[in-house]
Amino acid sequence: xxxxxxxxxxxxxxxxxxVIVVLAVLATLVAPxxxxxxxxxxxxxxxxxxxxxxxALDAYRLDNGRYxxxxxxxxxxxxxPTVEPRAPNWRGPYLRxxxxxxxxxxxxxxxxxxxxxNSGYDLLSYGADGKPGGTGDAADITSWK
Numbered sequence: 586x587x588x589x590x591x592x593x594x595x596x597x598x599x600x601x602x603x604v605i606v607v608l609a610v611l612a613t614l615v616a617p618x619x620x621x622x623x624x625x626x627x628x629x630x631x632x633x634x635x636x637x638x639x640x641a642l643d644a645y646r647l648d649n650g651r652y653x654x655x656x657x658x659x660x661x662x663x664x665x666p667t668v669e670p671r672a673p674n675w676r677g678p679y680l681r682x683x684x685x686x687x688x689x690x691x692x693x694x695x696x697x698x699x700x701x702x703n704s705g706y707d708l709l710s711y712g713a714d715g716k717p718g719g720t721g722d723a724a725d726i727t728s729w730k
Contacts, residue, residue: 624713624721624722626688627688627689627713627722628688628712628722628726630688631687631688631710631712631726632726634685634687634688634693635693635708635709635710635726635727635728637680638659638662638680638684638693638708639704639708639728641662641679641680642662642679642706642708644679645661645662645672645675645677645679646705648672648674648675648676649672649673649674649675650674651670651705652697652698652705652706653666653672653695653697654668654670654697655695655696655697656668658695659684659693659695660684661675661677662677662678662679662680662684663677663678663679663680663683663684664677664678665677687710687711687726688710689710689712689713689715691710691711691715693708693709693710694707694708694709694710694711695707695708696708699729701727701729702727702728702729703729704728704729706728707727707728707729708727708728709725709726709727709728710725710726711723711725712724712725712726
C-alpha cells in the first residue's frame with residue numbers, strides 16, 4: 586500500500602515574478618498620464634477658487650461700496666475688517682469657509698485697488714513655484730486673464 590501526500594497548492598516563484606513584471610509595465614504606462622492630469626486639475630481648481638473669491642468680493646463691494654483694501658485682504662470676506670476703513674454694512678461672512686489656500690498650499694495674492702485688472706482688484710496665484718511669472722505648472726493664474 587502506497588501513501589500519497591497531499592500536494593501543497595500555491596504560486597511558484599516564476600508566477601509571482603511574472604505578475605510583478607506585468608504590474609510594473611502597467612505602472613510605467615499609466616503613471617505619466619495620471620500625473621499629467623494632476624497639474625491641469627490644480628490649475629482648474631485655482632481658476633475656480635479665484636472665480637469664487639471674486640464673487641465674494643463683489644458681494645462685499647455691493648454691501649460696503651468698495652472692495653477690501655490690500656491691508657484688509659481676503660480675510661475681510663470671512664471676518665469683519667478691524668483695519669480702517671471699516672466696513673459699515675458688513676453682512677458676512679461672504680464665504681462658507683475660511684479663505685482657502687491655492688492648490689499648491691500658498692495664499693492667494695490680493696491687491697486693491699488693482700493695477701492689472703479693470704475690476705478694481707488684482708487676485709492671483711503664483712502657481713507651483715510660488716514666484717511671479719513662470720510657465721507650465723509654475724505659470725501665474727490671475728483674475729484678469
